Structure formats: C-alpha cells, structure tokens
Amino acid sequence: MASKKYDLVIRGGRVIDPALGFGRDACVLVKEGRIAAIEAETAAVKKMLRSFDENQIVDAAGKLVVPGLIDIHVHLREPGNEGAETIYTGCRAAAAGGFTSICCMPNTNPRIDSQETVRFIQDRAKGCDARVYVAGAITKNIEGQELAEIGDLVKMGAVAITDDGHYVQNPEIMRRALQYARMFNIPVAQHAEDNFLCEGGVMNESPESARLGMKGRPAVGEEIAINRDLALCRLTESRLHIQHVSTRRGVEAIRWAKKQGIRVTAEACPHHFVLTDDEIGKRFDTNLKVNPPIRTREDCAALIEGLVDGTIDCIASDHAPHSIESKDSEFDQAPSGMIGLETTLALVKTYLIDKGYLNWADAIRKMTISPARIFGLPGGTLEVGAPADIAIIDPEKKWTVKAENFRSRSRNSAFIGWKLSGKAAVTILGGRVVYSA
Amino acid sequence: MSRLSSRHLLGLEDVPKEDITMILDAAETFREVLDREIKKLPTLRGITVLNLFYEPSTRTRISFELAEKRLSADTINFTKATSSVTKGESLRDTVQNIEAMKLDMCVVRHASVGVPYYLTQCMDANIINAGDGTHEHPTQALLDMFTIRKIYGKIEGLRVVLLGDVMHSRVIRSNIWGLKTMGASVALCAPSTLIPHGVEVFGCDVYTHLDEALDGADVVNIMRIQLERQKAGLFPSQREYTNLFGINQARLKRLNKNYTIMHPGPMNRGVEVTSDVADSERSVILDQVTNGQAVRMAVLYLLSGRKEEQE
Numbered sequence: 001m002a003s004k005k006y007d008l009v010i011r012g013g014r015v016i017d018p019a020l021g022f023g024r025d026a027c028v029l030v031k032e033g034r035i036a037a038i039e040a041e042t043a044a045v046k047k048m049l050r051s052f053d054e055n056q057i058v059d060a061a062g063k064l065v066v067p068g069l070i071d072i073h074v075h076l077r078e079p080g081n082e083g084a085e086t087i088y089t090g091c092r093a094a095a096a097g098g099f100t101s102i103c104c105m106p107n108t109n110p111r112i113d114s115q116e117t118v119r120f121i122q123d124r125a126k127g128c129d130a131r132v133y134v135a136g137a138i139t140k141n142i143e144g145q146e147l148a149e150i151g152d153l154v155k156m157g158a159v160a161i162t163d164d165g166h167y168v169q170n171p172e173i174m175r176r177a178l179q180y181a182r183m184f185n186i187p188v189a190q191h192a193e194d195n196f197l198c199e200g201g202v203m204n205e206s207p208e209s210a211r212l213g214m215k216g217r218p219a220v221g222e223e224i225a226i227n228r229d230l231a232l233c234r235l236t237e238s239r240l241h242i243q244h245v246s247t248r249r250g251v252e253a254i255r256w257a258k259k260q261g262i263r264v265t266a267e268a269c270p271h272h273f274v275l276t277d278d279e280i281g282k283r284f285d286t287n288l289k290v291n292p293p294i295r296t297r298e299d300c301a302a303l304i305e306g307l308v309d310g311t312i313d314c315i316a317s318d319h320a321p322h323s324i325e326s327k328d329s330e331f332d333q334a335p336s337g338m339i340g341l342e343t344t345l346a347l348v349k350t351y352l353i354d355k356g357y358l359n360w361a362d363a364i365r366k367m368t369i370s371p372a373r374i375f376g377l378p379g380g381t382l383e384v385g386a387p388a389d390i391a392i393i394d395p396e397k398k399w400t401v402k403a404e405n406f407r408s409r410s411r412n413s414a415f416i417g418w419k420l421s422g423k424a425a426v427t428i429l430g431g432r433v434v435y436s437a
Numbered sequence: 438m439s440r441l442s443s444r445h446l447l448g449l450e451d452v453p454k455e456d457i458t459m460i461l462d463a464a465e466t467f468r469e470v471l472d473r474e475i476k477k478l479p480t481l482r483g484i485t486v487l488n489l490f491y492e493p494s495t496r497t498r499i500s501f502e503l504a505e506k507r508l509s510a511d512t513i514n515f516t517k518a519t520s521s522v523t524k525g526e527s528l529r530d531t532v533q534n535i536e537a538m539k540l541d542m543c544v545v546r547h548a549s550v551g552v553p554y555y556l557t558q559c560m561d562a563n564i565i566n567a568g569d570g571t572h573e574h575p576t577q578a579l580l581d582m583f584t585i586r587k588i589y590g591k592i593e594g595l596r597v598v599l600l601g602d603v604m605h606s607r608v609i610r611s612n613i614w615g616l617k618t619m620g621a622s623v624a625l626c627a628p629s630t631l632i633p634h635g636v637e638v639f640g641c642d643v644y645t646h647l648d649e650a651l652d653g654a655d656v657v658n659i660m661r662i663q664l665e666r667q668k669a670g671l672f673p674s675q676r677e678y679t680n681l682f683g684i685n686q687a688r689l690k691r692l693n694k695n696y697t698i699m700h701p702g703p704m705n706r707g708v709e710v711t712s713d714v715a716d717s718e719r720s721v722i723l724d725q726v727t728n729g730q731a732v733r734m735a736v737l738y739l740l741s742g743r744k745e746e747q748e
Binding site: 206207216 | 450527528529547549550551552554555570571572573604605607610633634635636637638639
C-alpha cells in the first residue's frame with residue numbers, strides 16, 4: 001500500500017535550509033514534485049510512514065538534507081564543442097555533485113546572443129538531470145563591440161548577461177550594458193581581467209612566473225577591472241556580479257563597494273581558494289591553467305576571509321570542460337579552465353568547513369539561496385511549495401577523486417588523486433531521484 | 438663510477454653542485470679531444486639521438502649535432518617546418534612516432550616552457566633541454582660556467598653580471614641557478630621593464646644602472662636584446678637601450694682588472710656591445726662556442742644509457 005498523500009519522504013537526516021533558518025533532524029515530504037512538508041519524525045509521523053512503499057522512502061540517516069545546490073557559473077559547451085561536454089553530460093555531472101540548478105555561460109558556438117540559441121539550450125535541457133538556466137551574452141558574438149539583443153534574451157528566459165571569458169574592455173559599452181540591463185532587473189556578470197594587462201599570460205604573475213619564465217596575468221589586471229566596474233555600477237545604479245574573484249585586492253575592492261551601498265555581488269571558485277601558483281612548475285599540469293589564474297597563498301586566504309565575512313556571496317565552480325586531447329599539450333598551448341561540478345562540494349567541505357572557516361549552514365547558503373537570489377532563480381530552499389530539488393550529503397564520506405569516475409565528458413580536473421571529504425549521496429530533482437551514489 | 442642524480446637535464450634550478458662539477462670535469466676531457474687531429478670517440482656508438490628543434494637555432498643545434506657525431510652517436514634532426522607538425526600532429530604523437538623507430542636520447546628546443554618535462558612523460562629517452570621558451574637553457578649556462586672556470590680556475594667567489602633581458606632570457610635563468618649553486622655572486626642588470634615581477638625569487642642583486650652593476654665585477658655575460666621587445670613597448674628604442682645598457686670600452690673601467698666579457702650569441706654588434714669590446718682579448722665569445730661542444734659531449738656521455746629502472 002503506497003502513501004497517497006505523499007510521493008516521497010526523506011527521513012532520518014539533518015535538514016539544513018539557510019533560507020528558512022532551519023537546521024534540525026526532520027523528514028522532508030514530497031508531493032507532485034514539490035516540497036509538501038517538513039516534519040519532525042514524531043510517533044504520528046512514524047505511523048504515517050508505515051503506509052509508504054519502500055521505494056517512496058529515502059533513508060538519510062547520518063546525512064544532511066539540503067536544498068539542491070545551485071551553480072551560477074557553468075560551461076556546458078553545447079552547442080559547438082560537444083566533444084568536451086553536452087548539456088546532458090553536464091547535467092549528469094551536476095547531479096553527481098549535488099547540484100540541481102546550473103546556469104550556463106554564453107561562450108558556446110554559436111554564442112548565446114540570440115533567442116534561437118537560448119531556445120536550443122532549453123530544448124536540449126528538457127528531461128536532463130538538472131535545471132539549466134541561461135546567461136546571455138552582453139555583446140554580439142562576445143566581441144565587446146555592440147550590445148546583444150538583451151531584451152530578446154531576457155524575454156526568452158536569460159537570467160543574467162555576461163561575456164564570460166572576456167572582459168568587456170570598453171568602459172562605454174560596459175556602462176551602457178549596466179544601464180540597459182537595469183531595465184530588466186538582471187545582473188551583469190563580469191569576468192574581471194583587463195585584456196591589455198593580461199592578454200597572452202598563462203599563469204599568475206608572481207615569483208613563480210618569474211622563475212618559470214612564463215608570461216604572467218597580473219593581479220592588478222583584476223583589481224583594475226573590478227574597480228572600473230564598481231565605479232560604473234555606482235553611476236548606473238545597476239547590478240553587477242563579479243565572477244570568480246581571485247585576488248586579495250579584488251576582494252578588498254568589493255568589500256569597500258558593499259559598504260558604499262554599490263549593488264555588487266561576487267562569487268569565488270574552489271580552485272581559487274585551494275590551489276596556489278607554485279603547483280604549476282612541479283609538473284606543468286595543464287589542468288592548473290585557468291583564467292583568472294590560480295594565485296598565491298595570500299590570495300587564497302583573502303578569498304576565504306571574503307567568504308567568511310560575506311564580501312563574497314556565493315561559491316561557483318566555473319566548470320569548464322576541455323577534451324583530453326586539447327589539454328594534453330604544451331602548457332602555454334592548452335586551453336584554460338577546469339571542471340568543477342563534481343568536486344566543488346567536497347572542496348568546500350574539506351577546505352572551508354573542516355578548517356573551521358564556515359559551518360554547514362553558511363556553506364550551504366553560499367551554494368543555494370545566495371546564488372539563487374543573485375541570478376533571480378527559483379529554488380534554493382525547501383520551503384513548502386518549492387520544487388523538490390534536494391541534495392542529500394554524506395558529510396564525512398572520504399573519497400579519492402578519480403578521472404574514470406567523472407560523469408562529465410571531460411577529465412580536466414586539477415584535483416585528480418586528491419583525497420577529499422564530503423560527497424553528494426542522493427540528488428533529487430523535482431521529486432525524482434537523479435543521482436544516487 | 439659516480440653518476441648524475443637525474444637521467445634527464447631539464448634545467449639547472451635543481452641540479453646539485455656535485456652534478457655540475459661532474460659535468461664540467463668530464464667536459465675538460467672532451468675539450469682536449471677537440472684539439473686533437475682526430476676529434477672522434479666511440480663513446481656513444483649504437484646510441485641514437487634525436488635533435489628535436491621546434492625553434493630556429495644555429496649555434497645550439499650544430500653544437501649538439503657535432504657533439505653527438507664526435508661521440509659516434511647516430512643522429513636524427515627534426516625541424517618543425519619540414520615535419521608533420523604542419524599537418525596538425527600533436528607533440529606527443531610526433532615524439533612517440535619517432536621513438537617507435539628506437540631512439541635513446543632526445544635534445545629538445547621548444548618555444549613553450551615545460552616541454553622538456555612534458556617529454557619525460559611522453560617517452561623513455563633521456564631528455565636534454567636545449568632551451569624551453571623563456572625558462573631554461575642549461576647547456577648554455579654549463580658552457581658559460583666551464584668557460585669561467587677555465588679562466589679563473591674556479592667559479593666560487595666570482596662576481597658575475599648577467600646583463601640584458603632578464604624577463605625573457607632562458608640563458609640568464611639557467612646561469613643564475615648554476616652560478617649560485619657553484620658559489621658565485623650574481624648580479625642582474627636590465628631596464629626595469631625587462632625585470633620580471635617577482636625577481637626576488639632568484640636571490641640576486643638587481644640593478645637598473647649599468648655602472649653600479651659593473652662595479653667590482655669579474656665577468657659580464659651580455660645577452661642579446663631582441664627588437665620585438667621594443668615593439669611590445671618594453672623600452673623606447675634600440676638607441677636608448679645602447680645608451681643606457683650597451684657595453685663599450687669606457688664602461689669596462691668599473692670592472693675588476695682581470696675581467697672577462699661573454700655573450701651567448703647571436704650578437705647585435707653595436708647594440709648591446711660594441712665591436713671593439715666583443716673582439717677584444719678580454720672577450721671569450723668564440724671560446725664559449727668551442728667549449729659548448731665539449732660541455733654537450735659531457736652531458737650526452739653522462740646521461741647516455743641511463744634507464745628509468747635505475748632511478
């Protein structure tokens with residue numbers, strides 16, 4: 001006899017929902033793909049659960065039950081580079097990492113600068129293991145010259161605009177983008193690295209780049225880019241989102257701006273607060289090549305400080321798949337970027353929670369409700385009536401990152417071989433189990 | 438017999454003093470051979486060496502090839518322009534295909550930093566770095582040190598000025614590590630725009646005024662200044678570079694009496710050094726070239742036959 005009142009129950013786990021300020025043991029009840037109730041497992045509830053079929057019960061004993069994680073910085077590579085990732089495989093990777101909503105970046109081929117491409121992605125994402133939101137381009141073909149048809153993109157469902165991978169170098173264009181985006185109440189997300197200072201650089205400019213003789217991407221390139229945009233954001237009273245902050249002075253600029261009331265938000269990526277540039281010379285691992293580059297210990301510490309004090313609002317992966325073939329090359333010839341959907345949660349657990357910087361509620365906030373609010377996405381909470389997007393986390397699960405276990409089509413992780421703690425055990429999307437470890 | 442601590446020569450940064458000494462000592466023997474009427478030894482008979490040159494080179498390529506031939510090795514010369522690289526073949530596939538024809542050692546010159554290390558992950562051959570991008574050029578630094586040691590009988594305690602494009606010079610990087618390991622005092626001198634951010638990592642004295650750098654120095658090793666750096670906006674003109682950083686007779690007064698002028702070539706006469714200095718009796722520029730062969734023979738000899746399982 002199956003329960004008719006509910007479709008699914010997640011019992012035995014500790015439910016953490018920062019949006020609700022909720023954090024205790026409870027059952028999460030799901031009906032018709034939505035959260036129906038969160039109840040303590042009282043005698044009455046226990047009795048009710050007896051009417052559930054075995055396949056209606058997810059046992060979360062010893063685990064954390066949290067809103068499905070949200071990653072607002074993901075490259076899905078489709079259309080155009082399906083050898084590296086597809087929308088289908090990217091969503092499978094997301095599910096394995098505990099993510100139920102992701103926002104894909106527009107630097108596909110063709111770029112996401114027209115309604116047709118937005119619609120194509122939405123069609124391809126139907127039935128996949130995660131909800132896919134779309135960030136449209138700021139400028140036509142991401143060339144930084146003329147505004148894309150932003151109104152059209154928003155009408156089609158784009159939740160933000162960005163030329164990610166490229167800084168909008170022309171301040172006049174960026175000013176107009178911020179002004180224009182304000183009409184639609186969407187944020188302008190910026191990859192903040194000044195082209196003139198950073199172009200051609202393959203790693204952080206530092207004693208390490210001096211030692212190796214590699215062309216550096218200086219931290220000041222990010223500092224200048226962020227500060228310019230903060231000034232433009234203040235002028236336009238628009239919403240600016242700084243993607244993948246990587247430098248100490250970048251964090252400081254954003255902290256200052258927030259105090260001034262400038263409407264800026266920021267994200268940090270695990271590779272930027274975990275990895276340092278002295279790793280590069282050891283094996284010239286092209287998986288360590290990423291833009292902005294991995295920096296220094298001091299920068300990592302500043303990013304963590306920014307995450308702790310709220311200067312940095314959310315954690316994103318900047319999941320950037322590249323084929324094995326393209327990464328198996330000379331360091332300076334390799335494309336930039338690394339995958340992250342399947343390691344982000346564990347890196348947050350191992351390097352932020354276990355080290356005492358964030359507690360689980362803070363960390364989950366930065367991976368759920370906080371990014372949801374920045375990009376205006378539904379979800380990120382377990383409140384009654386919300387879509388039943390749920391991540392069940394095995395908080396102390398020890399595991400080793402292995403290339404062959406990635407669900408992403410690509411393998412370009414700098415963390416292969418690393419021993420990490422914490423892993424998604426079950427991921428539920430709209431009441432449907434899409435991943436089970 | 439004592440052996441080098443590695444089966445490859447990728448750079449000098451991590452090479453211990455004992456290894457450098459062993460190479461320089463072996464080079465002494467080979468240097469004598471070069472003065473004989475018959476300049477050939479059977480040392481590397483049966484060994485096949487690939488000279489993998491992805492970048493143009495005159496001196497280094499010929500020097501290696503001659504060194505190999507004088508040691509009776511079989512040599513294969515690869516140049517990028519005439520290879521399947523132009524058909525899009527990857528570096529890994531290129532070297533693995535050549536290695537499938539059975540080779541033992543690989544001398545590599547490539548524009549990308551880290552390629553010699555990358556090759557150790559692609560093939561079993563002993564890898565010798567003949568210059569990787571702006572990173573290292575270890576045999577050039579070894580021949581520079583060999584030349585210095587021949588003149589002064591030692592390296593330790595000497596003051597050596599490395600003059601020129603510190604930011605982009607692989608010769609300077611290798612010289613820094615080698616000279617410091619051998620106990621020399623190393624000064625770097627360049628326009629401030631050609632000194633990389635983070636230069637303190639080298640632990641050298643850094644000068645932006647030539648006269649100060651030359652004060653009390655024994656050796657000046659002058660690097661070629663490349664015109665494309667001026668185009669990149671790193672200094673205003675060749676003329677101004679010569680005025681501020683060019684070596685001429687008048688400037689040499691600052692040096693110790695027993696000074697030596699070096700240049701790894703190719704030389705821009707009249708730019709970084711005047712002809713009268715380059716051709717003076719204090720200049721050892723051509724000796725460097727001759728010594729280079731002996732040093733390369735020594736490196737080839739000491740690395741040959743070293744297999745993975747011996748590590």
